[in-house]
Amino acid sequence: MGAAQACQLPAGVRLESERLALSYRTIPARIAVGEHFALELAVCPKPGAAAPEHVKLDAHMPEHRHGMNYRPNLVPVTPQAAGRYRSEGWLFHMPGRWEFVFELGGERLADSVRIE
Amino acid sequence: MLALAAGVAAAPPVAGTLEFTGPEVRAILRHGPWPLPWTPDPSNRASGAPQAIELGERLFFEPRLSASGKVLCATCHAPFRGWQDSRARAFGLVEVERNTPSLLNVRYQRWFGWDGAGDSLWAQSIRPILDPREMGGSQRQAAALVRGDAELACRFEKVFGAPLPADDEAVVVGVGKALAAFQESLVTGRTPFDDFRDALVRSDFSSMKNYPSAAQRGLRIFIGKGNCSVCHFGPNFSNGEFHDTGVPFFAAGGVDPGRHGGIRRLRSNRFNLMGTYNDDQTGSSAVKSKHVSLEHRNFGEFKVPSLRNVALTAPYMHNGSLATLADVVRHYSELSPDRLHSEGEVLLLKPLRLSVQESADLVAFLESVTEREGALSPRRPATPCKP
Numbered sequence A: 001m002g003a004a005q006a007c008q009l010p011a012g013v014r015l016e017s018e019r020l021a022l023s024y025r026t027i028p029a030r031i032a033v034g035e036h037f038a039l040e041l042a043v044c045p046k047p048g049a050a051a052p053e054h055v056k057l058d059a060h061m062p063e064h065r066h067g068m069n070y071r072p073n074l075v076p077v078t079p080q081a082a083g084r085y086r087s088e089g090w091l092f093h094m095p096g097r098w099e100f101v102f103e104l105g106g107e108r109l110a111d112s113v114r115i116e
Numbered sequence B: 001m002l003a004l005a006a007g008v009a010a011a012p013p014v015a016g017t018l019e020f021t022g023p024e025v026r027a028i029l030r031h032g033p034w035p036l037p038w039t040p041d042p043s044n045r046a047s048g049a050p051q052a053i054e055l056g057e058r059l060f061f062e063p064r065l066s067a068s069g070k071v072l073c074a075t076c077h078a079p080f081r082g083w084q085d086s087r088a089r090a091f092g093l094v095e096v097e098r099n100t101p102s103l104l105n106v107r108y109q110r111w112f113g114w115d116g117a118g119d120s121l122w123a124q125s126i127r128p129i130l131d132p133r134e135m136g137g138s139q140r141q142a143a144a145l146v147r148g149d150a151e152l153a154c155r156f157e158k159v160f161g162a163p164l165p166a167d168d169e170a171v172v173v174g175v176g177k178a179l180a181a182f183q184e185s186l187v188t189g190r191t192p193f194d195d196f197r198d199a200l201v202r203s204d205f206s207s208m209k210n211y212p213s214a215a216q217r218g219l220r221i222f223i224g225k226g227n228c229s230v231c232h233f234g235p236n237f238s239n240g241e242f243h244d245t246g247v248p249f250f251a252a253g254g255v256d257p258g259r260h261g262g263i264r265r266l267r268s269n270r271f272n273l274m275g276t277y278n279d280d281q282t283g284s285s286a287v288k289s290k291h292v293s294l295e296h297r298n299f300g301e302f303k304v305p306s307l308r309n310v311a312l313t314a315p316y317m318h319n320g321s322l323a324t325l326a327d328v329v330r331h332y333s334e335l336s337p338d339r340l341h342s343e344g345e346v347l348l349l350k351p352l353r354l355s356v357q358e359s360a361d362l363v364a365f366l367e368s369v370t371e372r373e374g375a376l377s378p379r380r381p382a383t384p385c386k387p
Helices: B002-006 B022-029 B050-060 B121-130 B139-148 B150-160 B168-183 B192-202 B213-223 B259-268 B284-291 B325-333 B343-348 B356-367
Strands: A013-016 A020-027 A037-045 A055-061 A084-090 A096-104 A107-115
Touching: A013 A107, A020 A096, A020 A107, A037 A055, A037 A096, A055 A084, A084 B284, B022 B192, B022 B213, B050 B150, B050 B168, B121 B168, B139 B150, B139 B168, B150 B168, B192 B213, B213 B356, B325 B356
Parallel strands: none
Antiparallel strands: A013 A020, A020 A037, A037 A084, A055 A096, A096 A107
16 A cells, blocks of 8 residues: 555645645634634545654745634544644734645645634 | 625615726625624634623723723723824833824734734733833732722633632733633624625615725725725725834834734734634634744834824824824825835835825725714613622
């Protein structure tokens, strides 16, 4: 069984690099300004690639050049579910464009969302 | 329901109203509806309970909580002054560095105090009682007061459904929770802006015309070139967070660290939501306190105040340095970017360079988010408590 078959990405926003694919979703799905939310993340290495040694998440507003006022945690869902994480403590305090940033080993993936 | 149904529908031209674009309508709608639905504070089991509100009201006007026996919560948070004191800087037992914030709509805040050192309204209510410069009381004094006053003791036991605790600290926490329950009841009514906003939702053009033209023009500045609504966001006109707005943070004897000091005090406060007195068994109310990040840029940041009833709560800013709404508008119009110490703030806060007419229009808008009838009057329970 190859790595790609063993590692299934759940439904969510999908992002890919040469070596990795990830999916994420926020809980609740709709992010509201000033409301805390959580994030679920799944990371799969592509065939022949290794899983990232470390995973780091953050978000910022590129146009404003500031980040959040909160530092979310990142916890593996279970030891058995490799590459699955849950993150608590997110809050976007302004309307506008925010960018999620996923640092996966040496790779960086980003996704923009507009919050009203 | 034209505007809501279409989501971003522009307001068509009508005599007496500005022609707001779709994005402008969307931005206006974010500031309502008002009032917001009631939700209890999960960290406070007394939240919303009528008996707790009555007890809290008595304690709010109780001078025996202070060391001198002369200072009460209402000394600074005077009901007839929009629940603040109209002074530049608060004066309890002595004068302090900061302006007294209004308590109107305080229940909708995420953090409490100009620096957000309080993560619950009940913890924030304990702070001035014990602060040597404000009321100068002690846990022992407050607990003795409640135990020794039959009326207070009876009400306390009714609210919390148990005999008075032997532990002074537990009594003080109960005092804080009752005070919070009372302050949660201080919610402002509807304003001319709310009527306009809801008329916009209904496409009720004849009602929209009742909103003064100057306020409409000021509203356009507020959500547009003024960039005000980025921070003064939502129905309560505050995003609940902290910013450096170029107001000097030098204070007598040093500097006011603002949010930086607030986060440090939050973390060392035994009454914070991560402690044992939080009644929320789910832990969700403590998420903000667990995850708030202490950054160097927090130095000199202060909380974004609500603008509801703002015309009743002069003077303004964390140190009360601006006497009128016109002064506040002038501050943002002539702001010097050199005074801002974070790159993000420099990008957000540019001097608005408003004309005389634009400044007057923005003031007219701010006055329109003030209710016509004034704040709620305190309700004094008349019937004695029966054990």
